[in-house]
Amino acid sequence: MFNPKVALFFLAFLPQFVDPTAAHPALQIGLLGLVFVVIALVLDLGWALTADVAGAVLRRSRSFLRVKRYVSAGVYIVLGVATALAGEDKAGHARPLPQM
Numbered sequence: 001m002f003n004p005k006v007a008l009f010f011l012a013f014l015p016q017f018v019d020p021t022a023a024h025p026a027l028q029i030g031l032l033g034l035v036f037v038v039i040a041l042v043l044d045l046g047w048a049l050t051a052d053v054a055g056a057v058l059r060r061s062r063s064f065l066r067v068k069r070y071v072s073a074g075v076y077i078v079l080g081v082a083t084a085l086a087g088e089d090k091a092g093h094a095r096p097l098p099q100m
Contacts, residue, residue: 010036 018028
């Protein structure tokens with residue numbers, strides 16, 4: 001509601017589906033917006049419930065917790081090494097990391 005990108009999306013996208021010759025174009029836009037909100041709500045609730053179930057399953061798995069610990073440590077080590085090797089260019093700016 002307070003995100004300007006969403007407002008711009010609605011202002012740019014929804015009018016394409018409105019019949020300007022119909023009796024109430026503003027009502028059509030409102031109805032299309034409501035349909036969008038309902039669809040987004042159902043999908044977001046589905047993702048949230050799926051993530052909750054997956055999280056509960058993964059939290060009970062000892063092997064996942066062990067693998068997660070080693071993967072996290074590996075990521076931190078790789079980031080530390082990459083940061084140490086990044087250095088600076090001649091102008092004193094940090095060089096970008098090489099793409100892998």
